[in-house]
Amino acid sequence: MLFTISLLCLVGTIFPQGGHVHGWAARIPRLISPYDIFHSVWFLGAGLLLCVNLTLCMRKRLSLKRRGLIMLLLHGSIVLIIAGYAVGFAGLDGYLEIPQGSSVSQAVLKNGAPFDLGFTVRCDRFTMELYENGMPKEFVSDLSFLRGGRVDGQAQLRVNHPARFSGISLYQESYRQSAWADMTLSDGKRLMKFKAEQGEVIPLPSPGIQIRVEKVWSDLMGAGPAVKLLIEGPDGGSYLWVFRDIDTIRARMPDLFEKMPAFDPSSFRPYTFSLHRLESSYATGIGVKRDPGAPLVAVGGVLFLVSLLLLFLAPGAGFVPGSGSGTAPGESHGEKDPAPDAQGEGGRA
Amino acid sequence: MSSGTVIGVVTFVYLGAFFLSIVGLVSGKKEMGRLVFWTAVAGFAAHAAGIFMRWHESYALGIGHVPLSNFYESLVFFSWSTVLLTLVGVRGQVRDVVMAFILPAAALMLGYASFSPGVENAIQPLIPALKSNWLAIHVITCFLGYAAFFVASVFGIVLLRGDGDPSRGDPAALMFSRCVMIGFIFFTVGILTGSVWAQMAWGRYWGWDPKETWALITWLVYAAVIHERIKGGRVSKRVALFSLIGLLSVLFTYFGVNYLPGLHSYL
Secondary structure, three states: OHHHHHHHHHHHHHOOOOOOOOHHHHHOOHHHOHHHHHHOHHHHHHHHHHHHHHHHHHHHOOOOOHHHHHHHHHHHHHHHHHHHHHHHHHOEEEEEEEEOOOEEEEEEEOOOOEEEEEEEEEEEEEEEEEOOOOOEEEEEEEEEEEEOOEEEEEEEEEOOEOEEEOOEEEEEEEEEEEEEEEEEEEOOOOEEEEEEEOOOEEEOOOOOOEEEEEEEEOOOOOOOOEEEEEEEEOOEEEEEEEEOOHHHHHHHOOOHHHHOHHHOOOOOOOOEEEEEEEEEEEEEEEEEEEOOOHHHHHHHHHHHHHHHHHHHHOOOOOOOOOOOOOOOOOOOOOOOOOOHHHOOOOOOO | OOHHHHHHHHHHHHHHHHHHHHHHHHHOOOOHHHHHHHHHHHHHHHHHHHHHHHHHHHHHOOOOOOOOOOHHHHHHHHHHHHHHHHHHHOOOOHHHHHHHHHHHHHHHHHHHHHHOOOOOOOOOOOOHHHOOOHHHHHHHHHHHHHHHHHHHHHHHHHHOOOOEOHHHOOHHHHHHHHHHHHHHHHHHHHHHHHHHHHHHHHOOOOOOOHHHHHHHHHHHHHHHHHHHHHHHOOEOHHHHHHHHHHHHHHHHHHOHHHHOOOOOOOO
C-alpha cells in the first residue's frame, strides 16, 4: 500500500500537474489522467484504501495495553489527516487582482469561475521594496475591507503575514506592474498624440503601416524612461527605441545614432517620435482561501508526532535500551521475539 | 579568515581523517580508530565555527539571516549534521567502518559546495517568501532527518552481509533501528513545520509541489522500513535493502527535484 501510493506520487512528479494538456493527453478523462494524478480516482482510491487498511489494523490491535493505545493513536491520526484533507475540498481557493486604488468584490476561482466574497477589498497602496542588489525585499499591500460602502476593517498584507476578514484568509501572492507613456508623433506638418501601453497597436496615417508597443520601461539601463516600438509595414517590421531623455543621452554620446540607428527617433521617415511622460501603477495579486479541513489536519499532525515520540520511547519497540529488543550493546537476554504484540502490524500496508 | 576558507580547510581535514580510517581498517590497527575519531572531532568543531562565521558575516553585510537559505548553505549543514550524528550516536567497533563511509561523503558535500562553479556561495539576502521564523526549524529538522537516514543506510550496507538481531545485542542492528527512527521523527517534524509555513505563506499546507511529493515518497519508504523492521523483530536483508531505496529517495528529494519545476528552487 505504501509503495503503491509512492508510485502514484512519483507519476505525479513526472507528468506536469494541473495545467492545460494538449494532443492525446487532452483526450484522457480528467478523473483517470496522469496529468492530474492527485485528483484522479487512482490516488483518491489509494487514499481511501489506506484509510480502510489503517482502520482494520487499528481494530485488530484494539487493546488497552499501553503500546496498543499508542499504535491506535499513531494510525488514527493519519486517518484524521486524510479526512481533514478531504474536507478541504469543500473550501475556497481563489485569487484577486486589485490595481492600486481600486476595489474588487469578486474572486476568481481555480476553474475560472467568479466567487462573491460578500465584502469589497480595496488596495489602498502596494509597495515593493528592493535590496541594493535589486532582489525583492518585501511586497506589502495596504488593504481596506468595505461593507455597504463603509470601511469595516483594514489590514497590511505581506508574504508570510496573511490577513483574515469575515472567515476568509488573504495571502500576498504576486503583483503586476503596468506602465504607459504619453507620446507624440510628427510628420513635419501634423502632430499626433497617443498613449503607449504594452501590447497596444496604433495605426499610422500612412496606409498599411502600424506601430505595436512592445515594452515600456520606467528606466532602461539607467538611461531613463523608454519605449520599444515595432513598426510594421507591408515590407516587414523594424524596431525603434524611443527615450524620453534622448537629448541628454546624445550630449554624452554624440555618435549614438550612427552606432545605433534604431535609437534615432526620426529614423523612420517622415516621422519623428517623442516620449513625454511615463506613468506606472501596480496591481497586487492576493490569494483568498478558506479551508475547513485545516484544523483537523493540524490536530492529526500533532497527534501523530506525539504518538510517534511515545512509540520511540516505549520499551519493547526496539529503539531504546530496556526491555524488549532495545538491548544496549553487549547486554543479552533470552527474549526471542522483541515485540510480540507487533506481529502483523500494518503488515500489508 | 572567511567562513569559506574555514569550510575549505574542513574539507581536507575530513579527507585526511578518511585516509587514516582506511589505513586503520586495512592494517587492522585498532588504535587508529581513536586518531580518526579525534581528527573528525577537530574538523567538526571547525565546521561548526565556519557555519557561525557565515552567520556573523551575513549580519556584517546588513542582511543577517541564519545560514540555511540556499543550496551552498544547505550542503554545508547537511554535511555537518551527518558528521554530528556519527560522532554522537555511533559507538563501538562498528564506528570505524561507519567513519570510512561518512567522512568521504561529508568531504564530498563540502567540496561540491565550495568548488563547484554551479553552486553559488555568496551570501544573498532573503527573498520575501523565505523571511519567516519557520525557515530555520524547517530546514534544520529536514536535514537532521536526511542525515540520520544517511547514517542508517551505512548500517544498512553493513547489515546486507547478514541479518542483524538487536535482541541478541547486535550493535549495528540496534543503531540502524535508532537512526531510522530518529530520522523518521526529524523528517516528520520537518514536513509538519514545512506545512505550517506553507499555510502561513501561501494558504495551503500541502500543494503537491515536487519537493513536497518526493518528501512524502521518502516518508512512505521509511514508514515501510519501520514496519518491516518491527514486523520481523530484526533487521533482515530486506529491511536493509529498503533503507538503501530510502537513501536514493532522500537524494532525489534533495538534489533531483531541483531539475523539476517547483517552489523549492532555492534549496
